[in-house]
Structure formats: structure tokens, C-alpha cells
Amino acid sequence: MKNSDDIDVITRALARVEPGRPGGNASDAGARALLAALAAERPGPSAARPRRRSARRLVVGLAGAGLLAAGVAVGPGLLKGGGTPSYAVTKESDGVVYVQVRDFRDRAGLAKRLEELNVPAIVDYAPPGKWCEEPRGTHVQDIPRGLYSVPENIPGEQDSQGWQMRIDTKLFKPGQTFVWTISDHSTSTILMSGPIAPCVLVPDTSHEVRPIKSDYRLATTKGGSLAGFRVDEKTVGEVLPELDRRGLRITYLIMGVTPDNPGGYAELRTQTRPVGDDWIVWEAEESIREPGLIRLLVTDKRFDRNPVYGGPRDSVIKERS
Amino acid sequence: MYRETYGLITAYAARRCDSPQDAVDVVAETFAIAWRRMGEVPDGQQATLWLYGVARKVLANHYRVQVRRQSLNVELDAEMADLYQAAPDSGVELTAIAHIFRALPDADRELLSLVAWEELDRQQIATVLGISRNAVRIRLHRARRRFARALAEADVHFTSESRSAPAKEHL
Structure with a gap:
């Protein structure tokens, strides 16, 4: 039998396009035509959305999705943000503007600030379940390189909901406008030319955040590794002995909960390092991939109601005895 | 991108x-x-x-x-x-090999071509295919063996020196 090198060499020789060589070039007419055709279509829900870190992951699918949905927009960035402005726009002397947005609802403030800095922009806020009816104008196909950056996390605020982007105002051509649609879940940034239709809100759920499939599932319901053992609203110290007795390994999900605790939480971080015995457990999940690994959903203090369920667990999970 | x-x-x-x-x-x-x-x-x-x-x-x-x-x-x-x-003209010998290659199971051809044509390593292939690295290793081994056997059965001889294709870093 030929050795594997020979086989690969033979296979290589069969390649229509020599390995290592590109097929086409992105600057070819065909490539540009393809890109233009794509750009004419509305980009995906999160096209220009800053990449969400784990903090963004709010567990919606755990129990009553509708119940928890209210908490979806909550992020630790907003929790801490007592003195942080909802947006910041700064202009450098070379015409480069940095925009940082932390609160997606302050549409007017952001629009005004951009106008002051001569950034031709329209900003609209789309409430959940709605989006501005499209098309609103002609999309510019030939976007100058460096005109704007894709929204990115604000440095030092990795866990926040906010994003920032860099815009080079020198590169705008006359008649071009930046059309922003911001919502709680996504930000769309499209460069358009000519007249722009006002935002007419229409029902649209394609911009909603889709729940991320979790690697964990509830451990305390029937069939779970903690079936029959309630952990909710107990302290870590009360829960640990039973977990030890069952030979389970533990990881902690530190939850972020807004002061008014509307139901729902953010995942601040996950750690295997033990937390205080007086911390509060709100639920236990088990790893789907690693049997015997339990994830405790914890906070460092007690809340008046279980943030996981927006109230008592019993109101959401009905167990037949 | x-x-x-x-x-x-x-x-x-x-x-x-x-x-x-x-x-x-x-x-x-x-x-x-x-x-x-x-x-x-x-x-x-x-x-x-x-x-x-x-x-x-x-x-x-x-x-x-x-x-x-x-x-x-x-x-x-x-x-x-x-x-x-612009694709290079295939000689008679290569045409025969191509014929045998085409007769391989789809999965074999895909794997072999990801290695030899796209020059991906095992980890990268694992990512593309959504399988484990070890599965890639095993499947690749089998695919190469099947291809080699098919070539041997068809009595196609091929000397790697006869082609200019350099053997790149292999897996």
C-alpha cells in the first residue's frame, strides 16, 4: 500500500485549482457583483452587533421563557452604570469620531451629539419585536475602507452591553447618511445615500436575540442528578453536603441581577473556586456533556425573589409528587 | 472577512x-x-x-x-x-486516477481533499466537519487506505516524482 504521503500527493495532483492558490480575487468584478447582491439583502440579525460575551447570555430557556424575557435586556454593564453616561461621542482632530453606546434607548441624545459633530447619521430605536420597515433608502455598495469599524466591546467593559465604533467622518461622500437602528438586542449600521425614509416600526422578530443553547440543564427536576433535592433559596453551605454525598463536582455561575430584580439574570462569570457558604443558591443545573458536574446558580446576597424564575420556583415548575 | x-x-x-x-x-x-x-x-x-x-x-x-x-x-x-x-491538462494517467478518486465514497473524497487541496490540518478539519480530531484521524486513515487499495486494484501506478506537486507538510 502506498503511504499516506503518496496518497496526498496523488490527491493534490487532482486539484482543479492548485492547492494554496486562491480561486478568485475579492476585487474581481464577479466578487464585487456578488457582494453587492448580498449587500442589497438585509444582513443577518446581528450583522453589526458587537460580539456578546458570556454576560450576554441570559438564561431564557430554563423555565418560563415568557416570564424571564423581561430580564433579557439586563446586563451587568447597566447594573454598575450609576455614573456612566448612556453614550459618549468624541471627535479627534483628524475627523475620526469614536462613538460609545451603553444605553440603547437614548436615541435622541445620541442623534443630537452626532449632529453636533457633523456625522451625517440617523438613529432610530426599535423596541422589542419591532424593526424599521425596510428598505429605507439606497444602500451604498462601495463603502470606503476605514469609514467605520464594526462595533466592538468598549475596552475595559467586556461584560457590558455597550459597544463602540470608530467612524472616519472625512470619508463620507456628499449625500451619504449613516442609518442606525438600535434596539435592546442588536444594532444595525447601514450606509445609505440619497433620501432616507423615516423609521416606520413594523413587527419583526428577526433581530431578536435567539436563546443560546445551553450546555447545562436543570438538575433538580425528575430525572436530574439532584432530583428530589431542592436547592433554590438555600445557602451554599446548606447545599454542599448533599452534593458531596452524591459525589458531584461543582462549578459556580455567579449571577448578575439588577437591583430591582425584575426576573432574569446575566452570567457574570463561572468559577470552580468555592464561594462563601453564605451565598445564595437559586438553582442547580447539570452539565450535559460531563456527567457528575453540577453548576450552582449563585449570588452573594439574598434577593426578595428567585431571579431565575422571577418569583418562587414553584410558580414556574410544577412537580407532580 | x-x-x-x-x-x-x-x-x-x-x-x-x-x-x-x-x-x-x-x-x-x-x-x-x-x-x-x-x-x-x-x-x-x-x-x-x-x-x-x-x-x-x-x-x-x-x-x-x-x-x-x-x-x-x-x-x-x-x-x-x-x-x-485554466485548470492544468490532465494526462491519461491522471485521468485514470481522477476516475478512481471519483468512485470513492463522498466522505472519503471530502476528507482527502480537505487535506490535500485545502491544506487543512486535523484540528481544522475537525472544526469544519464538526467531529473530533480523533475521528478525523481514523477516518482519514481509512480514506487513504481505500484510495490506495482502489489504485492498486486498478493497477494504476503513480510516482510522486513525476509530478511537480511538492509534498507539503503532511498530517
């Missing part, structure tokens, strides 16, 4: 599709999916692997159903046709 991956994906499609029209469809559909699912595209080099993953699924669907051509892009059609035209 488009700029960086366009060359790779067009080459991939051209290597895997029998006709330039099919290759254009695969390229167009792959980028259309990437566009629609922009938020899912990972960063950096992973983006390329993600695209390969999409392209291979498009390719698979392409063979299953006769898709109607979605968009008319005459420039891309022409460029792809040129790419096929």
Missing part, C-alpha cells in the same frame, strides 16, 4: 464542483448564508473554517437537489469558467 476568504472559498468550490455553474452557486450561496448569519461567524481564522463548514453543506445540498440558480452574476460566471479553463 469577504476579502480574506473569497479566494479560498472560490478555490474550494472550483475544486469540488464538476461545473463552473455549480461552483458559482456554491460560492454565492455560501456567502449569502454567511451574510444572513453574520452574528454567528466566529473571529479570525475560525471564520474561514466556519465558511468551509457552510460551503460543504451547500455543496452537499447542491448534489441532492437541483437548485435553481438564485442570482444571475455574469461576471462571476465568466470568472469561474476561466478558472476551469
Whole structure:
């Protein structure tokens, strides 16, 4: 039998396009035509959305999705943000503007600030379940390189909901406008030319955040590794002995909960390092991939109601005895 | 991302599709999916692997159903046709090998070509195919063995020295 090198060499020789060589070039007419055709279509829900870190992951699918949905927009960035402005726009002397947005609802403030800095922009806020009816104008196909950056996390605020982007105002051509649609879940940034239709809100759920499939599932319901053992609203110290007795390994999900605790939480971080015995457990999940690994959903203090369920667990999970 | 991956994906499609029209469809559909699912595209080099993953699924669907051509892009059609035209002439020996290669199971051809044509390593292939690295290793070993056996059975002899293709870093 030929050795594997020979086989690969033979296979290589069969390649229509020599390995290592590109097929086409992105600057070819065909490539540009393809890109233009794509750009004419509305980009995906999160096209220009800053990449969400784990903090963004709010567990919606755990129990009553509708119940928890209210908490979806909550992020630790907003929790801490007592003195942080909802947006910041700064202009450098070379015409480069940095925009940082932390609160997606302050549409007017952001629009005004951009106008002051001569950034031709329209900003609209789309409430959940709605989006501005499209098309609103002609999309510019030939976007100058460096005109704007894709929204990115604000440095030092990795866990926040906010994003920032860099815009080079020198590169705008006359008649071009930046059309922003911001919502709680996504930000769309499209460069358009000519007249722009006002935002007419229409029902649209394609911009909603889709729940991320979790690697964990509830451990305390029937069939779970903690079936029959309630952990909710107990302290870590009360829960640990039973977990030890069952030979389970533990990881902690530190939850972020807004002061008014509307139901729902953010995942601040996950750690295997033990937390205080007086911390509060709100639920236990088990790893789907690693049997015997339990994830405790914890906070460092007690809340008046279980943030996981927006109230008592019993109101959401009905167990037949 | 488009700029960086366009060359790779067009080459991939051209290597895997029998006709330039099919290759254009695969390229167009792959980028259309990437566009629609922009938020899912990972960063950096992973983006390329993600695209390969999409392209291979498009390719698979392409063979299953006769898709109607979605968009008319005459420039891309022409460029792809040129790419096929420019393909090196295959000698008799290579044509025979190509014939045997085509007779291999789809999965074998895919694996062998990801190694030899796209020059991906095991980990990268594992990512593209969504399987473990070890599974790649095992399947690749079997695919190579089947190809070698088929070549031996057909009594096709091939000396690697006779081709100019340099043996690149192998797995």
C-alpha cells in the first residue's frame, strides 16, 4: 500500500485549482457583483452587533421563557452604570469620531451629539419585536475602507452591553447618511445615500436575540442528578453536603441581577473556586456533556425573589409528587 | 472577512464542483448564508473554517437537489469558467486516477481533499466537519487506505516524482 504521503500527493495532483492558490480575487468584478447582491439583502440579525460575551447570555430557556424575557435586556454593564453616561461621542482632530453606546434607548441624545459633530447619521430605536420597515433608502455598495469599524466591546467593559465604533467622518461622500437602528438586542449600521425614509416600526422578530443553547440543564427536576433535592433559596453551605454525598463536582455561575430584580439574570462569570457558604443558591443545573458536574446558580446576597424564575420556583415548575 | 476568504472559498468550490455553474452557486450561496448569519461567524481564522463548514453543506445540498440558480452574476460566471479553463491538462494517467478518486465514497473524497487541496490540518478539519480530531484521524486513515487499495486494484501506478506537486507538510 502506498503511504499516506503518496496518497496526498496523488490527491493534490487532482486539484482543479492548485492547492494554496486562491480561486478568485475579492476585487474581481464577479466578487464585487456578488457582494453587492448580498449587500442589497438585509444582513443577518446581528450583522453589526458587537460580539456578546458570556454576560450576554441570559438564561431564557430554563423555565418560563415568557416570564424571564423581561430580564433579557439586563446586563451587568447597566447594573454598575450609576455614573456612566448612556453614550459618549468624541471627535479627534483628524475627523475620526469614536462613538460609545451603553444605553440603547437614548436615541435622541445620541442623534443630537452626532449632529453636533457633523456625522451625517440617523438613529432610530426599535423596541422589542419591532424593526424599521425596510428598505429605507439606497444602500451604498462601495463603502470606503476605514469609514467605520464594526462595533466592538468598549475596552475595559467586556461584560457590558455597550459597544463602540470608530467612524472616519472625512470619508463620507456628499449625500451619504449613516442609518442606525438600535434596539435592546442588536444594532444595525447601514450606509445609505440619497433620501432616507423615516423609521416606520413594523413587527419583526428577526433581530431578536435567539436563546443560546445551553450546555447545562436543570438538575433538580425528575430525572436530574439532584432530583428530589431542592436547592433554590438555600445557602451554599446548606447545599454542599448533599452534593458531596452524591459525589458531584461543582462549578459556580455567579449571577448578575439588577437591583430591582425584575426576573432574569446575566452570567457574570463561572468559577470552580468555592464561594462563601453564605451565598445564595437559586438553582442547580447539570452539565450535559460531563456527567457528575453540577453548576450552582449563585449570588452573594439574598434577593426578595428567585431571579431565575422571577418569583418562587414553584410558580414556574410544577412537580407532580 | 469577504476579502480574506473569497479566494479560498472560490478555490474550494472550483475544486469540488464538476461545473463552473455549480461552483458559482456554491460560492454565492455560501456567502449569502454567511451574510444572513453574520452574528454567528466566529473571529479570525475560525471564520474561514466556519465558511468551509457552510460551503460543504451547500455543496452537499447542491448534489441532492437541483437548485435553481438564485442570482444571475455574469461576471462571476465568466470568472469561474476561466478558472476551469485554466485548470492544468490532465494526462491519461491522471485521468485514470481522477476516475478512481471519483468512485470513492463522498466522505472519503471530502476528507482527502480537505487535506490535500485545502491544506487543512486535523484540528481544522475537525472544526469544519464538526467531529473530533480523533475521528478525523481514523477516518482519514481509512480514506487513504481505500484510495490506495482502489489504485492498486486498478493497477494504476503513480510516482510522486513525476509530478511537480511538492509534498507539503503532511498530517
